[in-house]
Amino acid sequence: MPKITFIEHNGAEHTVDAEVGTSVMETAMRNDVAGIVAECGGGCTCATCLVHVDEKWYPVVGQPSADEAYMIDGAFEITATSRLACQITVTDELDGLVVRTPAYQGR
């Protein structure tokens, strides 16, 4: 089972098991990771699941679709490696993935 590490804006780290075929957002919600709100439930319409993918991992995760990129453009605190966690599907290839959550989504 792949492991994903979420790093909150305050530096708190959570390394959790992720089920292949689910999304990184679902993985965060199931493990009560602070900083992922996911208001639209994964519909790519709210951008409250924004994460910053670790630079080393960005080429593996890949770039967002046009619809996702449009939503990211309207979000706060974006970086060159920002993605919507609901649009990243967990695969075995993502074992060890590291993503950071922005401050403004914190609960």
Ligand code: FES
């Ligand atoms: Fe709404 Fe990801 S959960 S865009």
